[in-house]
Amino acid sequence: MVMVKLENLSKGYLATLCFLIFVDYVSKIIALNHIEAFQQNDFLPLIDFLLVFNSGIAFSFLDLNNFVSRYILLIFIFFITLYFFKIFLDEKNDLKKRALLLIISGALGNLIDRLPDGIVTDFLHFKPFDFSLFIFNFADAYITIGAIIFIFSELILLKSKNESKN
DSSP: OHHHHHGGGTTTHHHHHHHHHHHHHHHHHHHHHHSOBTOOEEOSSSEEEEEEEESSBGGGBTOOOSHHHHHHHHHHHHHHHHHHHHHHHHOOOHHHHHHHHHHHHHHHHHHHHHTTTSOEEEEEEEOGGGOOOEEEOHHHHHHHHHHHHHHHHHHHHHHHHHHHHO
């Protein structure tokens, strides 16, 4: 049974997972080495470089910056990632598998970044019309894009099921 599920890692999924994590990791190292912390640097019209450190989760939620919250978050993120990996192994729909792969890649990228000191490196500052919305990294983008794709694929499948019943 486990062997059958592990076959679901074919089609380059494992290579893609490793590549996405690598891109996230390298981008964070480059940001740490070339961007001065808390100094905004122009990059693109909607995105600037702004190096910050987040001990919380999305949008700095639970950013309590203490030992207990850091490692509780590590454990929580680890188990959530395992859960998404199980869903990935059970999933049959290729689009949903790709979406889950993005989510897992992002979660693992941020988990790896969080391991040494409990913080995640964010350096892409999204600021449409000079209004600061959030600061993120590639792993955050993977999670967001994956979640959007997954939700839309679920809605499309739900719509097609409802249409087939009628």
